[in-house]
Amino acid sequence: MSILTVMMLICVIGAGMLFFIPTAKTVLVKQISLAISILVALIGIYLVGSLDKTQSGMQFVEIRNWIPTFGINYSVGVDGISAVLILMSVLLVPIVLLATWNESENGRWSVRTFQILVLILEVFMIGVFAATDLFLFYVFFEAMLIPVYFLIAGYGSGERAAAAVKFLLYSLFGGLLMLAAIIGTYVIAGNQIGKTFDIEKLSTLQIDQTTQNLLFLGFFLAFAIKAPLWPFHTWLPDAARSATTGTSVLLVGVLDKVGTYGMIKFCLKLFPEASRYFTPWIIGLALVSIIYGAIVAIGQKDIRGLIAFTSISHFGFITMGIFAMTTQGMSGANLYMFNHAFSTAALFLIAGWMIARRKSANIADFGGLQRVTPVMAWSFFIAGLSSLALPGLASFVSEFLVLVGTFTRYPVAAVIGTIGIILAALYILIPVQRALHGQTLKSNENLSDLDIRERVAIAPVILLIILLGLFPKPILDLINPAAKTVITSNGFSDPVSKVKK
């Protein structure tokens, strides 16, 4: 049995255990789910540590027949790209559980239900990045929506029901378009090489350009909604505003990455010619996302809305890196996914604590927090600086790689992309100035700083942001071989520099 399956099984068993604990024992429930998620995180670290970096193929592979009639297998495995994303997911879950220890208590349902939903979500998050069977991927991709939907609708605030439905319908719509494309691919495979959903085998299909373009669009739309790219983004700010902090972290940090991951794993791999055909358009969309997300973020009054729109801008960068079709761009995009998860998680978590203390999400209601709550303010500041890609912090390396990778092929796009960096300084520094610096408002005088639990939860995130800013190599070493394979095996090559010495 693959270690990936073990990780998923532990979560399933954990969720099953919680089911038998009386609802009233909330502390016990929380402790168990935290323990389980830490255990899975440790296994995740071990998984990444024991990955053979010299090999670019799939590792920790497990293949079992699931529905032989359709050639569907339960098959999992990881390469550098997916291993890093799994690491990201399993690290975030315990952090989220610890950081939002009390959030589940004000929900519509019991704390136990919340913890079970999170653990089930963790199963799907691992599964979606580990699946090497297209059908299995789709199953995880869609099944993930259900726990998130209940997490938003049951434990969120404000217009939570509407936000949950909007999230679900957008994702379902995209998912079903992808299903049509999956069926198309499956039928073509049935005619050419026999019924299979194995991604490696599917990538050998000979598909004519028109069909490929249509199938590509089916996949891409689903991923663009998930990621989300402009103009499919409108569900994200609503969801982020209404969900609990923890849900927002998992939603933006992990679920949305499935979109960009899918572009790499499926759009590029299965439909290389179509990818090439649509690249200019996608780069265009990515640029609009970068600029639009940044500009709208500047105007946000709600601090969670702000973070959501900055993420839209960041997803623009990631998508641009992917479709630049250079190894640097690809590596940068993958590293970006990892870094973005942690800097956004930090922003969301601290914003959540600020909101819980101040009982308001309005940026204007804060002010002078630096003096009253120095630890909270500093953590937010560092996370914010990472979000605007300050050199020395994690996001800088990835954003730089993306821009360099894009510049070698699409110089104009890269130049326009840099405007996003300037805007990022605005959308981070303006709220930082308003909320953290300046005069302490009267209403904020009595706010309390982070307690021990919160400090323990946020410390590893901040640490990771700083460490990866200084030494991105360990993660890049994992990503690079896989990223190179993605580029070369799909028939792309890095453009040769035209400048001569």
Place this chain on the structure above:
Amino acid sequence: MLTTPSFEYLLLSPMLIILAAAVIGVLAEAFLDRNHLPVIQLFISVGAILLALIQIYRIKSSSSTSAAIGSVVIDKATIYLQGTILIIGLLALLLISDQEQFVAQASAIPGSREEQESTSKGSIQTEIYPLLSFALAGMMLFTCASDLITLFVALEVFSLPLYLLAGLSRRRRLLSQEAALKYFLLGAYSSAFFLFGAAFLYGISGSVYLVDISSAVSGGYGNDVFVLIGLIFISVGLLFKISAVPFHAWTPDVYQGAPTSVTAFMAAATKVAAFGAILRIFYVVFSPIANQWRPIISVIAIITMVFGSAVAIAQRDVKRMLAYSSIAHAGFILTAVLALNKSGLSAALFYLTTYGLSTLAAFGIITLIRDATGEVTDLNKWAGLGKKSPLIAGSFAFLLLSFAGIPLTSGFIGKFAIFSAAYETGNIAVVVFGVLSSALAAFFYIRVILLMFVAQSQNDSISIAIPSVKSRIAIGATTAATVILGLFPSLLLNITQSFSIFIK
């Protein structure tokens, strides 16, 4: 020289057993003590169904075209369909035998003193059991009829009891009777259309046997226009039964008016039987001229899927909503008819079974949600159900997710199987529309889930009845099937694969 007509009683025995049970039930009604009748009738019906299932198992690998002097074809697909109908019948019977849904005395005028008297006496209309048996026998015959006359007789044998059953609701009797009348009148029209089409087919082929019609159609002699007229009118009769748009108008009214357990049976079993016949006719008889009818059926399938899903959004009554959802599902299964290949047939068989079981479970759960006046089907009153009974509401939510085709439910596997089969034969437009209307359909399923779990309950008048053992078995088994077939569809897919064979 005289030859003995071949009957092959063994192959006919499942149907004969059910028919015999129906007749015995009628006799019991006439001669036995009314006080014991409910138990006796239930015993007869359940016993007959179990016997018939055993017979089905015994003949599972036989096939014959000459049973009942060639009026009946027993092949793999027939045996599978008959088995499915029997299992659905058995589970529906468990729901139906929870008596309080049925009128005490059907002949009494609604609101009259006579009605009050019989209600207070606690008398029970036990004719529902033989009626159900007749319907079951008719449905079984419908799936294997190989000539137009038998097909028509079977159609009537299963329709007439259903018309009656629809009118037997204990509460809101006028609504129930109106539903029965509507069903009957429209059903009569559709039968007339069917006969009209049958006459044309007889006209061009000179025979009522499907085999002869098939060779006449593929031979190309006769008049193409007449073939098409015959085909279209026969289809109208059949499409009415599966409630495809534009022949669906009866569905919401009847589903709403009929006693809920009868609705459950109708929704599940009628679809199996009617699609059995449709599949046979299109796969066996009309497949040579697929080019002529495929556009028509494609359009009907698309309209049915989109219309059913779109109109369901506006429904405020849970039974009406499920009625429109069943219309949408009819469209999905029609997609499998278009596929015209073995995987299409297998997919249709799988879908019919899983959909039938989920539908039974869903309607079974509806029978449990009550207030002082009986079942509550107004969706607004369902608000907050998740708090009252997480298990029941959770099961219902799961069934709705299965209807919506979310992965890890049997509904998803069914949809995938059907759409991939249709795609194989190049009906890509239908697949795209099907997928899009799935997204549309998800909207109203999710709205109900939201209502149950998230909305604040406005009143506390509704309660959840403690299910009897029989209901518990029926609802539990069908819900479990939806879960298990979602996780391990191969259990059933292997069976449908090996049983998806029509012979001429």
